[in-house]
Amino acid sequence: MTTHLLTVRDLSVSYGDRRVSFVPELTVGAGECVAIVGESGSGKTSALLALLGLHPGARVSGVVDMFGTEDVLAERSRLTGLLGRRVALISQSPISALNPTMRLGRFAEVVLRKHGRSRAEARAQITAALSAVSLAPDILTRYPHQVSGGQAQRFAIALAVELIVADEPTSALDVTVQAEIVALLASLRRDRGMGLLIVSHDIALVSGLADRIIVMKDGEVVEAGPTRSVIGNPTTDYARALIGAVPQIGGSTS
Amino acid sequence: MTRFVLYRVAQSLFVVVGVVLLTFVIVRLVPGDPAVGYAGSRATPGQLAAAREKLGLDGSVFTQLQHYIADLLNGDLGVSIHTRQTVVADLTHFVPASIELVLFAMVIAVPVGFAIGRFAARHHGKAADIVMRIMTVLAVSFPAFWLGLILQTTFASTLGWFPIAGEYTSSLDGTSPLHVWTNLTLVDAAITGNGPVFLSTLQHLVLPGLVVAAYPVGAIAQLTRAGLTEELGQDHIRTVRALGFSSREVIGRFAMRPVLSPILTLIALVFAYSLVNAFIVESIFNWPGVGRYTTEAIQSLDTPAIAGVTLVVAIIYVLINLVVDIAQAFIDPRVRVQ
Amino acid sequence: MTVSPPLTSRIPSWINPSRLMPRDVLSVVFIVVLGILVLAALFAPWLTPYPADANGATHPLQSLHAPSAQHWFGTDGVGRDILTRVVFGARTSLIVVIAVLLFSIVFGTLTGVIAGYAGGVVRDVIMRITDIFLAFPALLLALALALVLPRGIPTLIICVAITWWPWYTRLAASVAASISRRGYVDSARTLGVSAQRIVLRHVLPNSLTPVIVQASLDAGGIILVVATLSYLGLGVSEPTPEWGLMVQQGQALITTNWWVVTFPALAILITAFSFNMLGEGLRVSLDPKKAGR
Ligand SMILES: Nc1ncnc2c1ncn2[C@@H]1O[C@H](COP(=O)(O)OP(=O)(O)OP(=O)(O)O)[C@@H](O)[C@H]1O
Ligand SMILES: [Mg+2]
Numbered sequence: 001m002t003t004h005l006l007t008v009r010d011l012s013v014s015y016g017d018r019r020v021s022f023v024p025e026l027t028v029g030a031g032e033c034v035a036i037v038g039e040s041g042s043g044k045t046s047a048l049l050a051l052l053g054l055h056p057g058a059r060v061s062g063v064v065d066m067f068g069t070e071d072v073l074a075e076r077s078r079l080t081g082l083l084g085r086r087v088a089l090i091s092q093s094p095i096s097a098l099n100p101t102m103r104l105g106r107f108a109e110v111v112l113r114k115h116g117r118s119r120a121e122a123r124a125q126i127t128a129a130l131s132a133v134s135l136a137p138d139i140l141t142r143y144p145h146q147v148s149g150g151q152a153q154r155f156a157i158a159l160a161v162e163l164i165v166a167d168e169p170t171s172a173l174d175v176t177v178q179a180e181i182v183a184l185l186a187s188l189r190r191d192r193g194m195g196l197l198i199v200s201h202d203i204a205l206v207s208g209l210a211d212r213i214i215v216m217k218d219g220e221v222v223e224a225g226p227t228r229s230v231i232g233n234p235t236t237d238y239a240r241a242l243i244g245a246v247p248q249i250g251g252s253t254s
Numbered sequence: 255m256t257r258f259v260l261y262r263v264a265q266s267l268f269v270v271v272g273v274v275l276l277t278f279v280i281v282r283l284v285p286g287d288p289a290v291g292y293a294g295s296r297a298t299p300g301q302l303a304a305a306r307e308k309l310g311l312d313g314s315v316f317t318q319l320q321h322y323i324a325d326l327l328n329g330d331l332g333v334s335i336h337t338r339q340t341v342v343a344d345l346t347h348f349v350p351a352s353i354e355l356v357l358f359a360m361v362i363a364v365p366v367g368f369a370i371g372r373f374a375a376r377h378h379g380k381a382a383d384i385v386m387r388i389m390t391v392l393a394v395s396f397p398a399f400w401l402g403l404i405l406q407t408t409f410a411s412t413l414g415w416f417p418i419a420g421e422y423t424s425s426l427d428g429t430s431p432l433h434v435w436t437n438l439t440l441v442d443a444a445i446t447g448n449g450p451v452f453l454s455t456l457q458h459l460v461l462p463g464l465v466v467a468a469y470p471v472g473a474i475a476q477l478t479r480a481g482l483t484e485e486l487g488q489d490h491i492r493t494v495r496a497l498g499f500s501s502r503e504v505i506g507r508f509a510m511r512p513v514l515s516p517i518l519t520l521i522a523l524v525f526a527y528s529l530v531n532a533f534i535v536e537s538i539f540n541w542p543g544v545g546r547y548t549t550e551a552i553q554s555l556d557t558p559a560i561a562g563v564t565l566v567v568a569i570i571y572v573l574i575n576l577v578v579d580i581a582q583a584f585i586d587p588r589v590r591v592q
Numbered sequence: 593m594t595v596s597p598p599l600t601s602r603i604p605s606w607i608n609p610s611r612l613m614p615r616d617v618l619s620v621v622f623i624v625v626l627g628i629l630v631l632a633a634l635f636a637p638w639l640t641p642y643p644a645d646a647n648g649a650t651h652p653l654q655s656l657h658a659p660s661a662q663h664w665f666g667t668d669g670v671g672r673d674i675l676t677r678v679v680f681g682a683r684t685s686l687i688v689v690i691a692v693l694l695f696s697i698v699f700g701t702l703t704g705v706i707a708g709y710a711g712g713v714v715r716d717v718i719m720r721i722t723d724i725f726l727a728f729p730a731l732l733l734a735l736a737l738a739l740v741l742p743r744g745i746p747t748l749i750i751c752v753a754i755t756w757w758p759w760y761t762r763l764a765a766s767v768a769a770s771i772s773r774r775g776y777v778d779s780a781r782t783l784g785v786s787a788q789r790i791v792l793r794h795v796l797p798n799s800l801t802p803v804i805v806q807a808s809l810d811a812g813g814i815i816l817v818v819a820t821l822s823y824l825g826l827g828v829s830e831p832t833p834e835w836g837l838m839v840q841q842g843q844a845l846i847t848t849n850w851w852v853v854t855f856p857a858l859a860i861l862i863t864a865f866s867f868n869m870l871g872e873g874l875r876v877s878l879d880p881k882k883a884g885r
Contacts, residue, residue, distance in 0.1 A: 054495055084497030094490040096524050101585065104545040110507065159497070266721070272724030276630035280736050391872060397816055399823050400839060400857040405844050476872075526729040533731075534820060552739055552824060564736045568727045575727075 004029050004065070005163045005195040006087075007052070011062035013046040021046040021219045023062075026197075028163065031189055033196040035206040035227075037242065044199040045151040045167050052089060052165060053079045067162070085115050088160035090177035092168040094152035098144040104155055105140025111159060131226075132145060133184060150177035157184060163195040164188075171201060182209055203243055207231055215239045257261060258583055261351045266576045270581050278322050281561045282315065329566070332558035336550055341562035349566065350437035351421065352536065352543030358440075358463040363470035364521060370471070371478025372505065378483050386475065393472030400532045402465045402538040409461060410446045417458050419540035455537040462539040466532050470524045481513035488512075515582040522578040603842065619873030622866040629863060633682040644832045645672040646680035649829035656849050666851035668842065674851065677833040678859050685863065688748050689814045693807050695753040700760020705795055707761065708768025719765065722758035731753040731817050738826035748827050752817055756810065763806055767799045801878050809871030812864040819860045835860045 008026040008206040021043030028034050036044045046194040050060040053073055063071050067086050072078045099107055105126065112122035130137055138148060147155070150173055157164070164185070169248055170178040186209055188194045200206045206213065206227075213230040215223040215238065223230055223239040234240040297305065325332065331341035374386040410418040421439055437443050440459070443452035485491065486509055494508045533545030540546065544563055551559035637643045641662075645651075651671030657664040659666040665674035707718040725733070734751035819836030821827040828834045834858040842852030 049492075052496055054492060080498050080500070081497070083495075084499075089493065089496035091489055091493065093489055097493045099490045099494070099508050099511070111494075114497070114499060114503075156493075265720075268720060269723045269727050272721070273727050276724060276728075276733075277736070280733075280740060387872070388869075391868045392861075394867060395812055395816070395861055395868050397819055397836070397839070397857060397860045397864070399820065399836075399843075400853070400861070403843055403846050403853065403857075409849060447729060509613075527731075530729045530731040530735075535733075548735075549824060552735075552826060555739065557740065560736050560739050560813065564728065564732055567729065567732055568838075572727050 005032075005067060006197065007049055007063075007065040009063045011047060011051055011064065012060070013043065013050045014059045015057065017090070019219055020058075021050070021216070023047050023216075023221055025224075026214065028160045028195040028197050030162070030195055031187075031193040032212075033189055033198065033210045034212045035210035035212045035215065036197070036216060037166075037201065037203055037206060039045065039242070040201070041218075042216040043219040044216055046219075048089075048165055048167050048197070049201055052083065052087070053158065054089070084111060084159075086161055087163040087165060088156070090153070090156050090164055090166035090169045090192065093172050094149050094156055094169075095144050095147070096155065098152060100144055102148070103141055103143055108159060109139070114187075126158075127157070130155075131164045132188075133158040148177075149173050150180060153177075153181055154184065157188070158187075160194070163197070165197045169198065185209065203231070215242065255583065259580055262576055262579050266572050269572050270569060271566065274323065274326065277561050277568075278319055279563045280564070282318070331562040333564075336549070336554040336558040336559065337547075339559050344559065345544065345562055345566055347437065347545040348542065348544040351439070351541060352529060352532050352545060354438045354440055355459065355462055355532050355536065355541055355543055356466060356525065358459050359466035359528060359532075360470060360521070362463060363467040363524075364474060366467075367471040367474025368477035368478055368517075372477065372482060372510075374479040375482035375486065376501070376505065378486075383479075386468040386479070388447050390472040390475040390479075393468045394476070396468055398465055398469070399534045399538060401468055402462070402535050405461045405465060406538060408556060416461050417454075419458075419538075421455060421458055421542055458539075458541075462532075462535045462541055463537045465538075466528050469495070469531060470521075470528055473520060473524050474517065477517055478513065481516055482509055485509045485513050511585065515585050518578050518582055518585070519575075522571075522574045525574055526567070528566055529570070609749045619870055619877060622870040622873070625862070625866045626870065629682055629866075630686065633686050636676075636683055640673070640676040640679050642673040642676045643680075645676045646831075646833050647667070656845070656852070659851055660847075665855040666849070668838070668852050669845070674838075674855050677838060678835070678855050680833040681835045681838065681856060681859060682863070684745065684828060684832060685815055685818055685860075687745060688752065688818050689811050691749045692753045692756055692814050693810065695749075696757040696760050696810075697803060697807060700757040701764040701796070701799060703757075704761040704764025704766075705768045705799075707788075708765035708771075709795065711769070711866050715765070718761065722761045725755065727760045728755065731820060734817060734821060735824065735826060738821055743827070743829040745828055745832070748818055748821060751821065754812055756814070759806065759810070759877075760803065763802055764795075764799050767802060771795050771798055805871055805875045805878060807846045807871075808867055808874055812867035812871065815860060815864040815867065 004027050006026070008023055009113070011021070011023045011026070013021040026034065035136040036047065038044050046058065050058065050062075051054050051064045051073075053076070060073060062073070066072050066079075066082055069078050069082065070083065084187050098104065104109070108126045108129075109122050112125055113119065117125060126140065127137060130139070135151060135154050135158065139151060139155060144152060153173065154167060159225070166185075169185070170181050171183065182205060185196060185198075189196055196209070198206060198210065203213075210227050212225065213223075213227050214221055214234070215230065215234075217238050222236050223234060230239065231243055234243055329342060331345070333339070334341050337344055370386055370390065374383045374390075377383045378417050406418060409415045435445065439455045440452065442448070443455060482505065487507070491504060491509055494504055499508070532541075532543060533548050535541070536543045536545030537549040544567075548560065548563050550556075551563070615646075630684030632639060636646070642649075649672065651667070654667050654671035655669055657663055657671075663675065665678060668674055668677070703718050707715040728736075730752075733755045734830070737751045737754065738747055741750065744830040754763075818827060819834075819839070822834045823840045825837075825840065827836060830837070838856035839853050839860075842849070844857070846853050858872050
């Protein structure tokens with residue numbers, strides 16, 4: 001029995017009267033990887049942001065437990081101790097996700113100092129974290145526009161600790177870089193027992209990484225279960241169609 | 255970075271040359287004969303010729319331009335027709351007072367405009383935001399001369415809270431005379447420890463200062479609001495919110511910096527605008543600045559004076575822009591790349 | 593100078609002429625206000641009670657009457673009906689605004705498109721010339737020029753227009769440059785489509801939205817500059833009705849006969865305010881990014 005880093009029940013996100021996303025159940029344990037797949041507009045990003053309490057303008061209901069803290073969405077203060085310290089959000093466009101006017105080193109330092117590290121601790125932690133994601137320290141003196149997408153994404157991952165919530169972390173990257181980032185995520189999960197919750201369009205990419213897959217369509221979960229069974233014998237036409245779009249997976253597992 | 259600075263300096267020099275030429279062209283356009291204005295309508299031909307020579311109006315256009323530029327390089331802007339002093343002497347006397355007024359106004363306007371814009375951005379789309387929007391547009395739409403007249407009649411003539419006009423109570427010249435160092439009265443009074451003049455000047459500055467501040471407050475607030483609202487929708491803001499920073503920190507530490515560089519540009523633009531706005535305000539409040547000088551020059555068709563003012567203000571403006579651009583390159587690394 | 597107004601730096605995001613209709617209720621309100629103003633200016637001779645007062649008729653016996661049923665806005669120092677002169681004043685202001693904007697938009701867009709599309713030396717020369725004109729605060733250059741030209745509406749137009757066109761050059765140049773960098777223009781070019789056609793089909797339509805927003809905001813600014821020039825005695829001359837001039841003539845009476853200054857000044861404020869609010873509203877409505885919010 002793994003400890004649960006994240007538990008979600010009946011998470012619903014609406015804009016105005018329109019419910020754009022509903023996730024009845026979702027758990028992520030330490031060292032586990034869960035993937036959410038679905039076509040564009042199916043409500044994946046909405047669910048992800050809502051469970052982190054980042055939902056500008058949306059109405060959110062449901063219960064989210066994180067790291068043993070219950071119902072973190074009930075009060076802002078319950079989340080603030082967790083965001084950035086234990087759970088990190090990785091976004092789709094790594095460069096524009098970083099403040100354009102700050103060198104990466106300064107940014108990392110501001111973040112770590114916010115989380116209560118002394119200056120020296122912050123420095124040491126940054127150096128260690130960079131080598132864990134195999135980035136050279138000279139990246140710290142650069143501005144976001146001076147690094148590659150892959151480097152920026154590694155840098156963002158370096159700031160993560162226990163649970164990574166990633167929204168299409170590879171779709172803005174080149175194919176070779178995508179593979180590197182996936183490998184990095186896989187190794188963090190294996191070696192450090194990090195939990196991963198990944199949103200993706202790309203079932204092929206996710207099938208190698210995820211333990212469980214959730215398939216969404218029009219804001220609803222249409223299929224959920226272990227990766228092998230979702231990909232091996234999808235029960236809905238929609239999931240079948242999604243997987244069918246990637247022939248080598250459907251072929252290899254059947 | 256060095257290349258950027260050098261490039262900007264070269265560009266500014268080019269603009270200054272253009273400004274000089276354009277000013278020259280405007281001055282030469284004058285249909286009447288300024289020499290008549292200078293020498294008087296009953297002057298003899300000899301007196302007229304002497305006046306022409308003094309004003310640099312003799313010779314062909316080309317030699318005139320040559321003289322004009324040579325004089326400029328020697329720091330000579332000609333002789334004012336209405337004060338009969340050299341324009342340079344007039345300007346060193348009047349420009350500081352205007353700068354003082356505009357600086358006073360900007361010291362009020364920048365933080366206030368900033369705060370209003372920030373407040374509106376935080377309450378984006380709510381009633382407070384809409385009220386602020388209307389108020390700031392009102393501030394940039396108010397004719398300065400009317401605002402000046404309103405404040406003067408209300409707070410000076412009727413309520414008597416502030417002096418009606420002038421720089422400081424003139425009787426103070428007898429009781430605590432001011433030693434002039436910088437021609438900035440407030441500064442001179444402060445460094446010479448002249449408390450009464452300092453206080454009196456401050457009181458005299460309030461009303462004209464508020465009038466001049468109105469436009470910058472509105473413009474800065476609008477741009478701060480627009481920039482912040484846009485910036486708050488950016489990806490990098492979501493990142494820092496996901497890293498646990500509070501709304502206040504998000505705005506103050508992360509959203510503000512990228513917005514700062516267009517705001518700096520605006521402050522430079524608005525400073526120049528205010529300097530000219532101050533012209534009108536000065537004549538209403540009888541503030542002894544370049545504006546009052548200019549309005550008097552307008553009455554006497556004093557082209558050398560106007561040309562001098564135009565040239566000096568334009569050059570001040572070019573310099574401000576240069577400084578701001580370089581400051582921007584330090585704040586926002588993306589500027590340097592362009 | 594690389595100073596570009598905040599407006600121009602955001603142009604590409606507005607490029608969406610399909611959203612020309614203002615969604616904002618406030619914008620509609622101000623369009624109505626400005627519409628009324630334009631109509632009043634057009635039909636001034638038929639709408640105003642004493643049209644002769646706009647052309648130098650004086651009635652010394654009725655000097656400085658307070659607002660009443662005969663004279664809604666009162667009369668001025670020489671007994672002229674202020675309502676009449678305010679309405680006729682709208683003509684002066686609007687003529688100048690329209691002429692300045694027309695010149696600036698046509699000339700500015702032309703030079704801007706050439707600069708942005710041609711690039712290289714041509715672009716540099718055009719842009720450096722705009723730098724020189726923009727080095728003067730708008731009112732200052734207008735003021736210097738107005739001093740040496742004869743008084744009148746043409747002078748006002750020339751003086752203001754000469755300070756205004758460079759903004760449109762910059763606006764059009766940046767739109768043109770951003771468009772000619774796009775793929776489809778390159779492919780059109782390699783297919784042998786003429787430069788003229790590219791400009792007509794792509795650059796000009798895409799410049800339309802930012803130009804409309806800019807023009808609306810500028811109209812407010814021009815109203816103020818014109819009024820200020822007249823207030824300084826550099827605009828039109830008597831008896832042409834002009835709001836700034838009316839304020840200047842009435843300012844000595846502000847404590848005793850408030851209406852002489854107040855109505856023309858209000859006209860300036862309301863007109864400038866309406867143009868500025870409209871411009872602000874259009875900027876938001878026409879920005880596709882903000883449209884959904
Ligand atoms: N701020 C918003 N206001 C209104 N509706 C929104 C907003 N953000 C998202 N939506 C709507 O919510 C639905 C789900 O959007 P979401 O971004 O969650 O989809 P997604 O699955 O992440 O899509 P993609 O794969 O393209 O990123 C969409 O129909 C979208 O139009
Ligand atoms: Mg998404």
